[in-house]
Amino acid sequence: MADKLRDEINGNKKHATGDKPSFCVIGAGNGGLAMAGYLALHDFSVNIWTRDKDKMEALAAARGIEVEGKLKGFGELNKIDVDFKKSIENVDIIMVAIPANGHKEIGQKLVKYVKPGQTIVLNPGRTGGALELYNIFRKEGKIREDIIFAEAQTFLFVARKLGVHKVKIFDIKRSVPVSAVRSYKNPELINKLRIAFQQFTPASDVLHTSLGNIAVMFHPCVMLLNTGWVESDHGNFEYYLEGISPGVAKVLEYIDMERIKIAEAVGIRVPSLKDWLYFSYGSTGSDLYEAVQTTSAYKGIMAPSTTHHRYILEDVPMSLVPMSSLGHKFGIDTKYIDSIINIACCQQERNFWSEGRTVEDMGIKNFDLKLIRRLVAGEIV
Numbered sequence: 001m002a003d004k005l006r007d008e009i010n011g012n013k014k015h016a017t018g019d020k021p022s023f024c025v026i027g028a029g030n031g032g033l034a035m036a037g038y039l040a041l042h043d044f045s046v047n048i049w050t051r052d053k054d055k056m057e058a059l060a061a062a063r064g065i066e067v068e069g070k071l072k073g074f075g076e077l078n079k080i081d082v083d084f085k086k087s088i089e090n091v092d093i094i095m096v097a098i099p100a101n102g103h104k105e106i107g108q109k110l111v112k113y114v115k116p117g118q119t120i121v122l123n124p125g126r127t128g129g130a131l132e133l134y135n136i137f138r139k140e141g142k143i144r145e146d147i148i149f150a151e152a153q154t155f156l157f158v159a160r161k162l163g164v165h166k167v168k169i170f171d172i173k174r175s176v177p178v179s180a181v182r183s184y185k186n187p188e189l190i191n192k193l194r195i196a197f198q199q200f201t202p203a204s205d206v207l208h209t210s211l212g213n214i215a216v217m218f219h220p221c222v223m224l225l226n227t228g229w230v231e232s233d234h235g236n237f238e239y240y241l242e243g244i245s246p247g248v249a250k251v252l253e254y255i256d257m258e259r260i261k262i263a264e265a266v267g268i269r270v271p272s273l274k275d276w277l278y279f280s281y282g283s284t285g286s287d288l289y290e291a292v293q294t295t296s297a298y299k300g301i302m303a304p305s306t307t308h309h310r311y312i313l314e315d316v317p318m319s320l321v322p323m324s325s326l327g328h329k330f331g332i333d334t335k336y337i338d339s340i341i342n343i344a345c346c347q348q349e350r351n352f353w354s355e356g357r358t359v360e361d362m363g364i365k366n367f368d369l370k371l372i373r374r375l376v377a378g379e380i381v
Contacts, residue, residue, distance in 0.1 A: 020044055021192055022078070024091040026106060027098035028055045031123060033167035034159035035097050037065035040075025044196055047079040049087035050098075055164055056082050062165040069159070069169040085113045093119045093192060097155070099310050100126040100318035104361070107136040116146045119192055121178065125151025126315070127210045127322040128362040131376075134181040135363030143381050148185050148192075153177040153209040154280075156199055158297050171297035173280045177203035177212060182378025204268065205376040211263040211326075212270045216319030217256050219311035220340050222248060224347065227307055235305040240298035249289035255336045256288075262323060265330040266369060307347060316344045321356025329359050330369070 021044070025036040028050040039046040050056060059065075064076040081087050088094055094114070096106055103122060110120060110133075122129045130151035137143050158170040176199050180189045183205040193200045203209045218240070223230065226243045237243060244252070256273045263270040277283035277291045285291035292298065304311060320341050327334040345352050359365045364372050374380045 019195075021092035021195055022090070023047070023093050023095055023196070024049060024079075024088045026050070026088075026094065026096045028052065028059065028164075029098070030159050030161045030167065031097035031155050031157065033065055033161055033165070034067075034157040034169050035095055035123065036077065037067040037075040037167055038071060038157070038169070038172075039196060040064060040077055041067060041071055041073050042196065045078045045091075046075075047081070047087050047091060048077055049081070049084055053082055056080060058164040064165070066163075066166040067169060068162075068166075070172055071169055084109050088113060088118075089115070091118070093121065095121050095123055097123045099314040100124075100129055100357075101314050103129050103132060103318070104136070107133045111137050111140050111142050114142075114147060116144060119148040119189065120150065121189075121193070122151040123156065124154050124213065124215070125206070125209060126216065126318040126357075127213050127320075127326075128357050128359075129210070129318070130179075130181050130206045131210070131362035131364065132357060135361065138363060138381065148180050148189050149182075150178060150180040150185075150189050151206060151209050152200070153203065153212045154214050156197065158301065160301070170301060171281075173199060174282070175199055175201050175279055177201055177209055179203040179206045179209045180378075181206055181376060183376060184378045207263075207266055207268050207372075207376055208270060211259060211266070211268065211323070212276075213259075213319055213323075214273065214276050216315045216323070217252055217259065217273050218244075219315040220320060220344055221252055221255055223304070223307060223309065223311045224340060224343050225251065226303065227347065230303055230305070230307055235303035237303050238299070239301050239303040240292055240295065243303055244289065244292045246289045249287065249292065251336075253288055255340065258327065258332065258334050258337050259323060262327045262330070262332050262334070265332050266326070267373065312344050312348060316341055317352045317356035321352055322358060322362070325356075325358040329365075 023039050024047040025032050036046050036048045060080040064074050130149050134149045156176050161167050178200045186202045190202050222243050225248050274288045274291045281295050281297050283291045283295040324334045324337050
């Protein structure tokens with residue numbers, strides 16, 4: 001009887017597809033194709049969903065994803081269905097790999113259909129993404145002990161889409177911190193993810209993943225300071241290796257110092273850009289410029305052909321604005337971050353301040369630091 005009970009318990013611990021978890025990747029852009037292709041090539045059952053019906057039809061016709069670069073092969077997908085509910089049902093892990101502007105919309109879909117036992121990971125959350133997702137579920141009274149809400153600090157893959165069902169993976173980061181909103185769930189989260197992704201490492205909490213948001217440091221500033229080159233040459237230059245000159249790197253360092261001060265204000269420490277390049281890619285140098293120049297993963301990555309690009313349209317409202325919002329809440333001067341936001345507003349003729357994610361969206365507007373720390377630890381709902 002004891003042996004039978006033990007077998008039943010062990011059996012209940014298995015995932016829907018046996019010992020391997022099953023996945024649904026939300027998104028079919030650079031990141032979505034890379035993640036779904038990687039999983040499929042490693043023999044995981046993976047569904048894919050995007051709201052773009054034409055993309056879904058093309059993926060369905062191809063039945064999978066062609067991958068080249070660091071990995072090569074054809075990854076066959078399990079389910080390609082325009083029906084969102086059908087795409088996520090019966091999967092263990094939902095990997096959201098879309099621009100952060102769409103997190104709120106996806107969150108409002110997920111809150112209707114997510115089932116007990118499922119894990120949701122924003123890849124990445126940018127700044128405050130998992131907190132915003134958690135807040136959507138909290139407002140609907142849908143917070144459950146057996147649902148994990150998580151975010152990665154940055155995207156695991158350096159990749160570019162070559163076609164509707166073809167992607168090139170330039171590199172895979174050595175280490176990417178990830179955390180659940182309720183940080184006591186992190187051991188469970190890591191155990192699930194590492195079956196497929198050994199690169200995911202536990203962060204202390206989502207404050208670390210949100211303020212350890214590295215892409216926002218590289219994307220809007222470099223793009224805006226290279227606007228002339230992008231517009232006159234249609235991005236015909238290497239974005240990181242040529243776009244980050246010594247002068248641009250110096251501006252990045254000042255913006256980065258404000259991010260680090262915001263982190264200190266909420267009681268955490270985050271790596272500088274230079275340190276992050278070393279942790280992620282093994283890059284070295286006496287300053288940020290030199291570290292970027294020794295990052296082989298950046299070789300061959302060309303600049304966007306237009307400034308009407310997610311590096312501004314996503315990263316300004318979903319990363320810089322929430323950083324500024326947090327900074328203002330805790331009395332941190334963010335004049336350099338704010339200057340990038342204001343220049344982006346002028347260039348794009350949009351009000352990113354009103355479009356962007358704020359402490360109110362994250363559900364922490366009226367929380368003091370003690371309550372925020374208790375929330376991210378899971379001590380309060």
